[in-house]
Amino acid sequence: MASTAVNAGTQAAATANADGYRPLRIVAADGVALSARHYPPTADASTPPRLAIFLAATGATQDRFGPYARFLAARGWHALTFDYRSIGESAVPAEQVDKVSMRAWGREDLPAMIDWAVATLGDPGIALVTHSIGGQVAPLAHNLAHVRAMLAVSVQKGWYRLWPTWHRHAVHGFFRLYVPLFLRLRGHVPLGLVGLDRLERGVAEDYARWTLRPDYLDERGQSLHADFARFEAPILSLSFEDDATYAPRPTVDRLFGEFYRNAPVLRAHVHPRRFGVKSLAHSGFFDPAVCPRAFWDDTEAWLRAVVDGAPPDACAFSALPVESMVRAVGPPPAPPVAAAASPLRQG
Numbered sequence: 001m002a003s004t005a006v007n008a009g010t011q012a013a014a015t016a017n018a019d020g021y022r023p024l025r026i027v028a029a030d031g032v033a034l035s036a037r038h039y040p041p042t043a044d045a046s047t048p049p050r051l052a053i054f055l056a057a058t059g060a061t062q063d064r065f066g067p068y069a070r071f072l073a074a075r076g077w078h079a080l081t082f083d084y085r086s087i088g089e090s091a092v093p094a095e096q097v098d099k100v101s102m103r104a105w106g107r108e109d110l111p112a113m114i115d116w117a118v119a120t121l122g123d124p125g126i127a128l129v130t131h132s133i134g135g136q137v138a139p140l141a142h143n144l145a146h147v148r149a150m151l152a153v154s155v156q157k158g159w160y161r162l163w164p165t166w167h168r169h170a171v172h173g174f175f176r177l178y179v180p181l182f183l184r185l186r187g188h189v190p191l192g193l194v195g196l197d198r199l200e201r202g203v204a205e206d207y208a209r210w211t212l213r214p215d216y217l218d219e220r221g222q223s224l225h226a227d228f229a230r231f232e233a234p235i236l237s238l239s240f241e242d243d244a245t246y247a248p249r250p251t252v253d254r255l256f257g258e259f260y261r262n263a264p265v266l267r268a269h270v271h272p273r274r275f276g277v278k279s280l281a282h283s284g285f286f287d288p289a290v291c292p293r294a295f296w297d298d299t300e301a302w303l304r305a306v307v308d309g310a311p312p313d314a315c316a317f318s319a320l321p322v323e324s325m326v327r328a329v330g331p332p333p334a335p336p337v338a339a340a341a342s343p344l345r346q347g
Contacts, residue, residue, distance in 0.1 A: 016040055020070045026082070028112040032099055035089030036082035036113065037062060039073040050307050051078040051124040053113050055105075055134025057154075057283070058207060059196030061088030067288045068129070068296065075300055078121060084109055087197045101202030102133065102210075103218060106140025106227075114143045125307035128233075130155055132246065132282065136210070136255070139231040140224070149306040150263075151299050152237040153285050156251035157259065158211045163251065167244060175208045216259070228259040234312030235263050236302050238285065238295075238320070241271045246282040264312045266302075268322045270295075275319070294319035 016022050021037035028034060041049075052072050054065045062081035069079035083090035084105040092100060099108075117124055128138055128150040135155030138144075156162075160171040182189045189199040199207065210216055216224040239252040249269055256265045272280045275292050284290045298320045305315045313325050 019066065020073060021066075021081075024116075026112050026116050028085070028108040030099055030104075030108050032085045032092060032096055032104075032108065033090070034082050034085060034109055034112060035062070036080060036116070037069075039069045039079035039081070041076045041078060042070075042073045043076045045078070046076050046125075049078055049121050049124040050076070050127070050304065051080060051117050051121060052127045052129050052303065053110070053117065054079070054081040055110065055128060055130045055138055056081075056084065056087070057132035057134060058102075058203075059087065059191045059199060060131070060283075061197065063088070064131075064283065064286050065129070068286050071288075071296055072300060075304070077300075078117075078124065080113055080117060082109065082113055086200045086203065097200055098202070100200040101219075102137055102206035103140060103224075104202070105133075106137030107142070110138060110141040111143050114141065114146050118146060127151065127303045127307050129153070129303075131286070132156070133158075133207075135237075136216075139227040139260075144231060144233070147233045149233050149303050149312075150231075150235045151303060152235055152256075154239060154243055154247040154252070154282050155237060155255060156239075156247040157214075157255035158207075158251060159214045159254070160211055161214070162254055163248060164244075167248070171211065175211050179204050179208050225259065229261050231260055232262045234306050235260060235265045236299065236312075236322070237265055237267050238299075239267075239269045240280045240282075240284070241269065242279050243282045264325055266312060266322050266325055268317075268320045270321065292319060 016039070020042065021039045024036040024038055026034050026036050052069070054062065054069065056062060056064065062083050065081045069081055072079045085108070086092050086097070086100045114126065117126060126147050128147055130138055130150060131153045132155060135150065135152040138150065160168055160175070163171050179189050183201055183204055187201055189204045191198060205219065218224060235256065237252060237256050239247060239249050256267065270280065272278065277290060277292060280291060285295065298317045302315045302317070306312055
């Protein structure tokens with residue numbers, strides 16, 4: 001199996017384009033076709049192979065992950081990026097729009113990537129590299145037994161009351177006013193002004209439900225907490241002091257302190273100016289022009305060690321201010337007794 005996996009990587013490298021990846025079309029179990037990019041190793045691949053699967057932020061395309069994916073490939077990893085259904089190159093026809101939701105990003109899209117990896121590379125050591133909402137939908141996949149580690153960059157619990165100062169009111173207003181207004185007028189939520197793709201109704205409704213409540217519910221009001229409890233792979237969670245708009249520290253601490261109850265979690269809260277960096281904010285970690293190379297070195301070394309079987313707290317970090325392992329504190333918020341309707345459902 002290991003030999004087959006290495007050969008698969010060699011063949012993929014031969015067909016990679018000038019940007020270092022092989023374009024793929026992977027079809028999810030429910031028939032939705034997804035755009036993906038496989039970055040094969042450009043250095044000697046490990047045996048058995050290691051693979052990083054990337055999960056993007058809300059409305060963001062896989063383009064953002066190219067530099068870090070190529071960095072991992074240069075360290076002997078396979079990397080797989082993809083666009084969620086309805087985002088970027090994974091546009092869906094009108095007859096499939098009803099299959100689009102944030103829940104489907106985790107329940108359908110991520111499992112399709114894991115299945116592709118197992119079928120193509122044998123049984124690789126899989127790590128998830130998640131950004132923002134990517135780390136919230138990851139636990140919804142049914143085949144997480146293949147996942148050995150997760151890097152969570154600015155992954156947060158988006159309950160608006162966790163935002164400090166005036167940001168709380170801005171977040172609340174966006175989901176109480178802007179989102180329902182555009183769903184009523186257009187049937188989707190445009191985000192082009194901030195450089196993101198539009199959100200289809202199912203995505204926007206999940207997004208609002210998870211932001212306006214302290215818990216995670218599906219469209220029928222059923223709790224998703226058991227999905228988080230099933231996730232047991234070690235997690236390295238990064239947050240940034242200047243990420244006040246999208247993932248301030250209290251939102252990140254809440255997610256990993258209450259929801260990922262059975263996963264060992266290492267937390268690092270970064271003050272960019274202490275490293276001579278003006279700003280990293282929500283997405284700067286993935287930008288090699290601003291992110292210190294030592295952060296990439298630290299995260300790759302941790303992922304490699306944990307995927308290869310090392311304890312999550314055994315890795316030495318050269319730069320990241322990693323704190324002691326986080327343990328869940330107190331029970332997660334109780335789901336409502338009766339099913340709650342979406343605050344944005346129209347008609």
